[in-house]
Amino acid sequence: FQTNKQTFRSRIAKKTPNKLGYFVVFWTKDNANKNRPFTFDESCDKLIIAVIDESQKGLFIFPKDVLAKKNIIANKDKKGKMAMRIYPSWEYNLNQTAFKTQKWQLNYFIDLTGNVDKVLLNNLLN
Template sequence: MQSMDILKREFAHFERCDYEEQNEEYEGAVFTISEPNIRIRSRLGKKTPKKTGYFVAFWEKDETQKNRPFQAKNSPEKLVIVIRDSNKKGLFIIPKDAAVEKQILSTKDQVGKMAMRFYPPWCSGLNRTAQSTQKWQLNYFKDYSDTDL
């Protein structure tokens, strides 16, 4: 897993790590850390050839095997998006309440998202919508570019 070294650096010891097969391409996992005792869902962002930013999918199957956004009521306390792009690396650590506020997680009042782009500080030349997204995302970004990971 490309994301594991950054995750271990940030969160130290995992009590448990369960891989999410439906999002295997994005290294989907849910893990528990002991100090403090919280669950975290992680994904690896993927650079795409035609658009700036890093694409991430996060969804689950419902009872009829249709894809749906993760539900807030049973989601972990944090959503972590790991970015690795040669010497540029870091992670977005988004608390559950922010994921609800930004309509990433579904609730009874909102649909949620099954995928989106993430824009670390080195992404530039963005359109207005992407700039607006980057602005709130950067509040949750931790840069590891200058580390030996």
């Protein structure tokens, strides 16, 4: 969708039974109808990932330049990814790799479970 001259793509993350965190996919099809990662040029300005888990809910709002820097969307040097695991603030006891991932991801996360920080939400969307 598009609003205020920015484009957004949204996804819903799924809880996985055997691993902490949530899993989300995002890909497009190539000319041969095979799945492939998005490139920087075709990516929306922001990727919004919703996490809903019983009473807990939140949004990750990732700018595409961050996704490129983290090698999640493809560029001339990196293949990119078609999926990733995300770790909201309520995920604890993570292994070292997951904790490191959560640390950078939380800069783009807003917890919607209780009172919504409208200033943070506005900052993430703009």
